[in-house]
Structure formats: C-alpha cells, structure tokens
Amino acid sequence: MARWLALLFVLCVFGPASDVHAVAPKARLTGVRFLSSVNYTRVILDLTGRVKFTIQPLAGSPRKRIPPRVYLDLSGTRLATPRPRVEVRDRMVQRVRMSQYKAGVVRVVLDLKQPGNHEAVLLANPHRIAVDVERKGGFPVRTEGAVRRSVRRIVLDPGHGGKDPGAVGVNGLREKNIALSIARMLARRLRREMGVDVVLTRDRDVFVSLKERTNIATREAADLFVSIHSNASTNRAAAGLETYYLDHRITDRAILKLAARENGTSLRNVTDRDYILSDMKLGRFACFTPLLAGNLQSSLVRKVRPRYSRVRDLGVKKGPFYVLTVGEMPAALVELFFVSNRREARALRRQAVRAAIVEGLFHGVKEYADGLRKTRCR
Numbered sequence: 453m454a455r456w457l458a459l460l461f462v463l464c465v466f467g468p469a470s471d472v473h474a475v476a477p478k479a480r481l482t483g484v485r486f487l488s489s490v491n492y493t494r495v496i497l498d499l500t501g502r503v504k505f506t507i508q509p510l511a512g513s514p515r516k517r518i519p520p521r522v523y524l525d526l527s528g529t530r531l532a533t534p535r536p537r538v539e540v541r542d543r544m545v546q547r548v549r550m551s552q553y554k555a556g557v558v559r560v561v562l563d564l565k566q567p568g569n570h571e572a573v574l575l576a577n578p579h580r581i582a583v584d585v586e587r588k589g590g591f592p593v594r595t596e597g598a599v600r601r602s603v604r605r606i607v608l609d610p611g612h613g614g615k616d617p618g619a620v621g622v623n624g625l626r627e628k629n630i631a632l633s634i635a636r637m638l639a640r641r642l643r644r645e646m647g648v649d650v651v652l653t654r655d656r657d658v659f660v661s662l663k664e665r666t667n668i669a670t671r672e673a674a675d676l677f678v679s680i681h682s683n684a685s686t687n688r689a690a691a692g693l694e695t696y697y698l699d700h701r702i703t704d705r706a707i708l709k710l711a712a713r714e715n716g717t718s719l720r721n722v723t724d725r726d727y728i729l730s731d732m733k734l735g736r737f738a739c740f741t742p743l744l745a746g747n748l749q750s751s752l753v754r755k756v757r758p759r760y761s762r763v764r765d766l767g768v769k770k771g772p773f774y775v776l777t778v779g780e781m782p783a784a785l786v787e788l789f790f791v792s793n794r795r796e797a798r799a800l801r802r803q804a805v806r807a808a809i810v811e812g813l814f815h816g817v818k819e820y821a822d823g824l825r826k827t828r829c830r
Contacts, residue, residue, distance in 0.1 A: 479503045479579070480532035481550065481558050487673075488542035489649055492586040492604055495540075495548055495562060496673055499579040503529050507572045507583070512564075519546060522562045522570050522585060529558040544568055544585045575673065582673045603821040605649040606642060607669040609679040609775060610635035614659030619684030621791025622798075627682040630788065630800055632657065635680050637810045646818060662774045669778040676744060676820070677783035678813070679775045682800065683710070684792040691793045692764030693756065695749040696785045697741045698777065699770035707771045710787075742768065743827060745784040748816035752786065755812035760799045786813070
C-alpha cells in the first residue's frame with residue numbers, strides 16, 4: 453500500500469514517468485567567471501557536460517530604465533551554482549543573472565551597459581560556454597560551434613623552467629632562460645600595442661608540468677597558444693628558426709627526437725596517443741593552426757635577418773608535441789635557434805637579437821589576428 457501511495461504522489465507532482473525522464477538535465481551549470489578587457493568582456497559558464505544552447509539579444513528601453521541584454525537558454529541543464537547573480541561592472545557588462553527558467557532549461561542573462569555585438573562558443577575539456585560581448589562595430593554575431601574570428605586573449609608558454617633547464621648549449625646557455633626572457637618581452641608588447649590579455653604559463657624560473665600548461669590555456673579560454681623554445685642538436689652545425697603545429701602522424705626521426713626531448717619522454721613513447729589531441733580538434737583548426745604557424749615563422753625570419761644575417765629559415769613543420777594538445781584553440785611551438793650552435797648561442801645572448809625575435813613573434817601574432825576575417829576554412 454505504501455508503495456502505491458508513493459507512486460501516486462510522484463505521478464501527481466511530476467506527471468508520468470516518461471515526462472520526468474524527458475526533462476531530466478544531463479549537465480549542471482556550476483559557476484560563472486568573467487574576464488574584462490578594454491574593448492570586450494568574456495563571460496565563461498562552467499558546465500559538467502555538453503549542452504545545446506541558443507543566444508539572443510534584447511533591446512533596452514532607456515525610458516523604462518531597462519538595459520540592453522543578451523540571454524542564453526541552456527537545454528538539458530540544471531542550475532547548480534550558489535551564486536545566481538554575479539556583478540561584473542566593467543565597460544560592457546553590468547551583471548550576469550541565472551535562473552532555472554523551466555524544467556531542464558537554465559536561462560543566463562547578461563545585463564549590458566551599452567549595446568554590443570556578441571558571440572558564444574561551446575568548449576570542451578572542461579565543458580564551458582564562452583560568451584564575448586564587444587562594442588558595436590567589433591565582430592559579427594555568431595553562435596555555437598564556430599571558430600573565433602578575433603584574438604583577445606593569448607597564452608604564452610615559456611618552455612621548461614625550474615628543475616627542467618631544457619636544452620643546455622654553448623657556455624651554459626639554457627633554453628629555459630631564453631624562453632622566459634622572450635615571453636616576458638612579448639607579453640608586454642602584445643598588451644601595449646594590441647590591447648589583448650596575455651597569460652604566461654610561468655612568469656619566473658619554476659617548473660610547470662606539460663599537463664598544467666595545457667590546463668592553463670584551457671581554463672583561460674584563450675584564443676591562441678604560443679609555446680616558446682630553443683633547439684639543440686648533437687650536430688653542432690645545425691642552425692635556424694622553425695615553427696611547429698600539432699600532428700601525430702609523423703615519421704621523421706629528427707622531429708620525433710625533438711618532440712621526445714620537449715615532451716620529456718622517450719623516442720619510443722613520443723607517438724603514444726596519450727600525447728595527441730583528437731582528430732576532431734585537428735580537423736576543426738585544419739587551416740587556422742597552420743596559418744598561425746606560418747605567420748609566426750615568416751615574420752620571425754623577416755624581422756631577425758637584419759640583426760643576424762646568417763639566420764636560416766627551417767620552415768613550418770608538424771610534430772607530436774604534448775604541449776600543443778591544448779583546448780580548442782590554434783596553437784604553435786617556435787624553436788628559436790640552436791643553443792648547441794656557437795654562432796647562434798652568441799646571437800641569443802645579444803639583446804638586439806632577442807628584441808628582433810620579439811618583434812618577429814609580435815608581428816606574426818598580429819598578422820594572424822588581422823587575417824582571421826579573410827580566412828575561409830571548411
């Protein structure tokens with residue numbers, strides 16, 4: 453009798469069992485973060501799983517003191533954050549409000565300070581939705597699933613650090629010190645002249661694991677990732693600049709040996725599938741990632757040559773570098789000369805050459821960002 457009464461209670465409150473399952477949320481909205489910049493605001497919705505969503509703008513009414521808004525409806529989602537309201541109060545967004553709009557649907561409302569363009573994209577590992585709001589005239593409105601057409605947040609990754617010196621070259625020149633010096637200078641230049649947010653995976657001489665480096669880029673919802681290194685070889689005559697992007701289908705032994713050193717693993721294990729990103733990610737950025745690598749490489753060679761005439765252009769290559777298995781963003785790894793080459797080690801110690809390298813990397817990023825809107829990818 454008690455079982456029948458319990459069943460009757462469930463049916464009266466929730467309706468038939470099939471309806472309960474139909475609206476049962478598969479994911480939870482667990483929190484909201486935001487990043488503010490001069491020209492845009494990025495709101496990040498943290499989720500426990502993949503969801504479908506729609507996004508719509510709403511015009512405001514100054515007479516009724518109603519601000520312009522952007523709202524998202526997240527299907528198959530349950531609100532699970534203790535803060536249903538987050539105050540932002542920057543140039544674009546006043547606050548973010550969340551509610552369980554109806555069973556299985558969470559509504560997120562961005563109260564804006566001024567009308568703006570918006571775009572949103574669903575990201576994975578971890579699952580989250582990144583919503584960008586920018587002043588009118590910025591980027592066109594887009595919704596989920598598209599690759600970003602603007603660069604506003606960059607993660608720079610100075611290779612090695614702390615107990616891991618990286619390659620040690622002529623007269624004790626250490627890769628970890630070169631990478632950090634270049635990254636710091638580049639970060640200042642990008643912030644000052646492009647007005648973008650820049651995050652360094654390390655800003656001092658400390659050890660950061662490869663996994664944590666990729667996690668930083670993912671957590672920060674970066675628009676691109678650049679890992680900075682210097683090369684080395686048992687062949688003391690080896691020289692030049694080269695840039696890599698991710699591909700695990702590599703058989704070239706020299707590249708595999710380099711990847712093994714940068715990955716901190718053996719040559720035998722360098723092609724292990726644990727070190728690669730899914731083919732879906734590789735396909736999604738099939739032309740954006742080579743575009744980034746190509747811009748960096750060509751600009752580096754062009755800007756360094758006046759300061760070091762012997763520079764060799766080793767080109768853009770593919771390789772199974774673990775650090776390039778970052779979240780859904782274009783990523784490239786640059787190898788700045790060979791510390792094992794006496795002439796190049798001497799050049800790397802010169803401030804003028806380092807400044808030229810920074811100039812090359814800066815313009816490579818800028819040219820990539822400027823060309824995004826014209827790039828057609830399928």
